[in-house]
Amino acid sequence: MKNILIYTLLCFLLLSSFNTHAQRRGGQGKHNMFGLKLGATLFDIKTDNFITTPSYGFIGGLATRGDFYNNWDIQLGMNISNNKIKIQGRENATANAEDIDFGLLNAQIQVLFGYKLIGNNRNYKSNFKLTAEIGPVLMVNSKMKLEKDSYESYLIDKANLTAEDIVDINGINANGLVGLSIGAEKVRAFVHYQYGFNNILNKLNDVEGNTEDFKGNVSMFQFGALFYF
Incomplete structure (x- = not known):
């Protein structure tokens, strides 16, 4: 996971530079801000291969926000989240x-x-801000981790595999995001929904002895607060 964090940070710094340049060219230059994100996630994998129940996790990260063109702004964020399912x-x-x-x-x-x-x-x-938001998300994740090792040999319903067999899912995933942010200039609440474009369970099709066709997509709500400086 250490390498994931390093690569993500490098991408964030590169895109931050692009973001600042875009704001200078297209935006008003009056509202370029740097912020901190704190919140929760409700994570699920939409699939017919498992019986899943969404669970709550947490999210934190860094964000930039600035005017882009007319009534549009552009936002760049780097998040770290610990999701549960x-x-x-x-x-x-x-x-x-x-x-x-x-x-x-x-x-x-x-x-x-x-x-x-x-x-x-x-x-x-206006002291009140309401913004509709949309954009792409690159998600780089670890393997799934069992909360209790004693469940490793448990059989997963509908999957014909054990709990230990299904932990190695795709490490790089592309999601789409839609949502809203609301609040004041420096403090805003956000509600976002992400859906995965690719099959996050594709690697399970290579598990030895598997006879199923695994397909699944990320489904995740994120909500919390953004604090800008």
Whole structure:
């Protein structure tokens, strides 16, 4: 995971330079800000191969925000999140089903374009801001981690694999994001939803002995607060 963080930080610094240049060329140059993000995630994998239950995790990161063109702003963020998900399994074929807890640590780079619904460039004096946001997200993640090692040999319902077999999922994923941010100039609440474009479970198709066709997409809500300086 150390290498993931290093590569993500380098990407963030590179895109920050591009972001600043774009703001100088296209924006008003009055609202270039640097911020801190803190919040929670509700993570799930949409798939027919498992029975999943979304679970809450946490997210933190850095963000820049600045005017881009007319009522549009551009935002760049680097996030680190620890996501959780429950997947149904059982100790053996005749045992009762249980929810098995998995964790997924990831880093994200996101480039968002925001349209100012309230507090736009024609009304800089407005203390209230409401912005609709959309953009791509690059997610680089670790393997899933079992919260308890005692579940390693549990059978995953519908998958014909054990809990230990399914931890090695795709390490690089592309998501799309839509959402809103609301609040004052320096402090805003955000609600974002991400959906994965690619098959995050594709590596499971290479597991020895597998006879299933694994397909799954990231589904994640993020909500929290942004503090700008």
